[in-house]
Amino acid sequence: MPDAVSAAPRRLSALSGLLPFLRPYRARIALAFALLCLGSATLLLVPLAFRDLVDFGFGAGGGTAAAGALDGHFLQLFALAAFWGVVVAARYYTVSWVGERVTADLRSAVYARVLGQSPEFFETLQTGEVLSRLTGDATLIQTVVGSSVSMGLRSLFQFVGGMVMLAVTSFGLFALNLGLMVGLAVPIMLVGRRLKRLSRESQDRIADASALAGEILNAMPTVQAFTQEAEEARRFAARSEAGFVSAIRRTRVRAGLTALIIAAVMGSIIFVLWIGAQQVRTGSLSTGDLAAFVLYAALVAGGAGTLAEVWGDVMRAAGAAGRLLELLHAEPAIREP
Template identity: 55%
Template sequence: MTSRSNGSTGSTGNIDTDTSRKGSLPALKGLLPFLRPYRRQFALAGIALLFAAGATLAIPAAFKRMIDMGFGAGSAVTSIEHVDATFLALFGVAAVLAIATAARFYMVSWLGERVTADVRAAVYRHVVHQSPEFFETTRTGEVLSRLTTDTTLIQSVVGTSISLALRNTLLFIGGLVMLFVTSPKLTAIILGMLVLVVLPIVLYGRRVRKLSRDSQDRIADASAMAGEILNAMPTVQSFTHEEIEAGRFQGSVDSAFQTAIRRIRARATLTMLAILLVFGSIVFVLWLGAHAVLEGTTTGGELGQFILYAAIVAGSVGALSEVMGEAQRAAGATERLMELLAARSDIQDPAQPLQLPPRTENGARVTLDDVSFSYPSRLQSAALSHLKLDIRAGETVALVGPSGAGKTTLFQLLLRFYDPQSGAVRLDGVDIRDLSLHTLRDAIGIVPQDTIIFSSSALENIRYGRPDASDEEVIAVAKMAAAHEFIERLPEGYASFLGERGVRLSGGQRQRIAIARALLKNPPLLLLDEATSALDAESERLVQRALEAAMIGRTTIIIAHRLATVQRADRIVVLDDGRVVESGTHASLVAHGGVYANLAALQFQPAAPAEQLG
């Protein structure tokens, strides 16, 4: 198979963090895929909306009838009958309005909650499938801000703003039609004046849109900073930087506050302009209508009806301007979420993935064929350079070398967190780029140097290696990893909560949990990244014995700093500057007097510092 180049040097995994871009209303189209599954609910909400709008528009007509027929010329008995009938009809309209409004509120609120949940789930699902390159350039706090703050804005626009916009649009159109029916002359005048007042409102709305986007970005900056510091509290406190970091966060929060105040001030000004200009126009037209009543060219009931419809139209315009501000904020939030969803990882499953050969009793064969790789953020520096390495099935190979030699990079390529710029990595003869990521990673177990413990029980932390494992299987591997005894001593045994990032455990205990997790997975290839570095001498002896048993029937690659681990390996591979410089057994390499011998001498020489191999 020929070596292939991929796009790992590209930036398709990055999200746009340009804060100068304006969120525009067309960005809300990105929500359509999340809205389509709920057409039925939208239809029901639309029906309720039509009934509510129709009931609202019927109220002024009832008032006209009451004024002209109830208080006009005629006998008192006739007037009372008209008043009674009109008020009875008015109550019926109010009942329809109440029921329709409640139904509309329920349906749109349900839609807001449902769509927001779907967006959050989709964004999170997409993010967790991104390659490490994505997280090299994107802060975790930025992602969390988009999952929380931005989706809350979307909930507002779907659950409230869309409904209000449709309702007030219907009221505006319906009220406008009824204004023409009531008095074409006065309506023509009021429309001419509205055209003059809309232009400044639209122009100022653009400023509100830009400030809305900036406000969200400042909030994201503050969240990102908080997430970074909270994840590094031991370091912050050990350097007594609590006040410094609190001051930095205060500055970030103040920046977000100032941006938010500018947005609020702009929105307040926009609302003021809209109400003042629109209602000013209406007051002028009503002044003309009052003169028409005095001159006898129109009735009091018609003027009353016109006033109510004018109020409905004016109120709907004011509400639409308010909704527009919310929609512009949501448009910015949608834009940011769509950026996340548009991010594409360079590490993708092949169109037609191959399968690994059936597992043998010896494990898997690993081959690195002329592999060269540079990290996307450090393209000028090669982490691996023309690396060639063939590891037989069932073989235990230890990787040693100075820091930066490429040991951890090799693990990351095996797990296909990155793809090499040239060359190929093969598992049992199959290029790992031809395997699905699930097939590849399911065949590999890893014990990392930086152990990850989840905020759950000891049982569930170990079961993370194989979610369908029984309690008995979990306990069995815990015993193999020398973890059973200390877990049993926990307050609730295997059900004990281990705290966030395992804060209730020592470093050695966390590492034994990780070893048990890897053993439970039972993969053909086992990667040990300094798996015993945090253990005391007694625990190391127990775990080393467990690891030796676990290595039977599988291929094991070890990044080792301690010669006690290295000496038991079938082969030691010495890496330096991304290349294999030596390979052999402990005895042969010491006798050779090369890089490995020098590293061994540094570690064991009594007068020298206790430096590690790597």
């Protein structure tokens, strides 16, 4: 591979190379962000409505007025759910459009750059590897831009907003919960770095297999003339197996990261809820506040779990973006005077 290609960025910051492709669609990205904020805020209102149901609706006495108030609370919950559904649908369409558009632009730019390279470039870089980057790597980036980033931001807002509302609901329980969760940051960061390295390795193994297949299929008359079909099938199977082993290593680490985050966060929340149940029993916390605290804790746990999965997708996309930007930044050995 040419020196210019191997010298391209390989770090997570390679994702910043996608900014020129995102910049033309700033308006749509801003709209998606506004819809994301609106949807997250709507979701955070649901536990408050449940708190009112527990404290006022179910705690009220009989009579027509109490029944009417209870019906009104349920109608509010339904209205919140319907509004949230519309906002989520609009956000999904907008983000998916941006992801598809950016991926198409990126593929076109990389392909045009490859066509401008000198013959030396094509002697050292196999056609199958270029095709693998234009298809597989670009698809990974499309998944992140068109889905994972939106899910990650939504989960981040859900996590942060849930933490804020936990503090508002019961600051004592929130402080205890926060202290337990701060200790989880270091192991998660260490595992995330290993996952990034394995993601890059996995993408390289897939590209090796695709490059070999492209090389052999382009030279099939020669392969058949020397009756090397069985040998070439064995070589491809060996590279496919190497890709499988690399992918399993990555999947094992990613699964472990997900399990670590979910188990640790849920364990912390369960312990804090046990403390809250003791406060309700002593009368220092209302039943409705504890119910709202439980729902906000569930939102925080769900957001943390989704963030773990999204972080794995971002690590894979970082490797894919680095490989595509290597082609995009490659300089031809022969330039026009």
